[in-house]
Amino acid sequence: MIAIILTVWNAVGVAMWALQSSTSPETLAQGDKVQIEVWQAMPLWAWIAYAVGTWSGLLGAVALLLQRRAAVWLFAISTIGIVAQFSYALVLSPLVAAKGPGVIAFPAVIFAIALGSMAYAHAAAGRDLLS
Numbered sequence: 001m002i003a004i005i006l007t008v009w010n011a012v013g014v015a016m017w018a019l020q021s022s023t024s025p026e027t028l029a030q031g032d033k034v035q036i037e038v039w040q041a042m043p044l045w046a047w048i049a050y051a052v053g054t055w056s057g058l059l060g061a062v063a064l065l066l067q068r069r070a071a072v073w074l075f076a077i078s079t080i081g082i083v084a085q086f087s088y089a090l091v092l093s094p095l096v097a098a099k100g101p102g103v104i105a106f107p108a109v110i111f112a113i114a115l116g117s118m119a120y121a122h123a124a125a126g127r128d129l130l131s
Contacts, residue, residue: 003064010058046088053081075118
């Protein structure tokens with residue numbers, strides 16, 4: 001059941017990456033000047049980190065469904081991608097200063113789920129549930 005939930009969660013993440021990387025910042029932010037500014041200034045490495053974080057998370061969840069040890073490494077790669085992507089959005093951009101610390105909440109949830117996914121896959125591998 002956990003693997004199914006993680007697959008759906010990560011599929012939504014990939015869909016959000018696809019939407020955000022293919023839609024204009026103005027359309028996405030719907031007039032929020034700070035958010036438009038952040039997306040327009042987002043460097044290529046942050047977009048790549050976003051793609052790596054979401055896609056490797058989805059692949060990790062599928063690997064978990066298939067009971068493959070690769071899930072551990074894919075979730076680890078996803079977590080690294082998430083940290084890199086959010087380091088831009090929350091540390092290097094003016095987002096938190098302009099909107100307040102409340103904008104950290106959802107990225108914190110994403111990070112917690114990524115850590116939990118990695119820990120779950122690691123535990124499953126340790127119990128020889130993954131091949």
